[in-house]
Amino acid sequence: MSDQYHHGDLKNALIQAGIEILSKDGLESLSLRSVAKRVGVSHAAPYAHFADKEALIAAIAAAGYSKLYSQLATAQQRSADPLTRLWHTAFAYLQFALDEPDHFRITFSGVVKAEKSYPEYVAQAQRCYALVMGLVADCQMKGLLTGEPLELLTVSIWSSLHGFAQLVLANQLPSALLNQHSIHTIFRIHLQRILQVDPDQLDG
Template identity: 35%
Template sequence: MKPKPYHHGDLRNTLIETGIELISKEGLGGFSLRKIAAKCGVSHAAPYSHFKDMQELLAAMADHVTEQFTASLQESIEGQSDPMSAMEKLGTAYIAFFEQHPTYLPFLFFQSGIIIQVDEGAEDVPPYPPFAVFRQTGYRLFRSLGLPPELDGTMLMAYWSLVHGVASLLSSSGIRYSGNWQKVWQIILQSGGTANETDCP
């Protein structure tokens, strides 16, 4: 396999991106600094100028994806005064993010070690930034629909399941679909995303 080229001074990000691609395809069992260095076309010692060990690289990979994911979601809801429109834009950005970076999803949710506390109030688990944006947008929508706060957790999981389900499908290498994934999300939202308190026990 031809080594991936990198621009001078950008080896750190190249190692991170190559690491994400490798671990998403081969899992932790196929992950090592030596293998990443080989794929980047640098010496086995080169990664150690940026990361002291594999754990530090893994943490940097998780931060790299999290920062981009959070920024994408935040940007999508800026200036959205209508709560339903904000949720639609948020879901669109969620899906688009993983369309652009399909290897990010399996890494982030299955290999990075992140913990997402769905319910608020767990002091031992800091809020995961992208999900905090999603939760805030969801709560805003639920209040506009007149839903009681006791349904927040159930409704939040329902909406997250919808958008994350689409993102998971499009990120799967074994699923081939020639249609528009964004259209799938919009149809789901229009047909089932306007639930009210009479739809939930």
């Protein structure tokens, strides 16, 4: 089964191999050839499934958004209070960035230029955005969060989460801060400001 000329599910195997390389060896080790070698296939085999390297990266980025969605969805279930759910979701967002920095980076590297569209990536991105917007909407309805319209409030909060994660991954947090506090502590205070909430009165 595995030594066949036809692999069976090479496309997904290549995507998975790419994700593993990102996790194990980092972004600069991700090449079409390294991915093909890891799957045990010739270096030009990926071209049967991806137009070029950018197309593979788009697929890996889509998978990144998909995994991010899972993590956010799981975190979100851990409470009934909307604001608490948003709180946990935000931490899950940061955690994903910390756990898989290069997968996170590639997911938000801006694969979708104006020219090519990559519908799968766009779909996964929208699904993720919808999840966060749903949470924000719940908070908004219960008066736990002020601001309008909903889309702009969502973008504002997302920006604040995302920027923190990016700055951490880019090593831009002043080392003086990191000596005094853990990243999670700093993020907690950041969230507290952004969501205008006292973490002690959350219910989870």
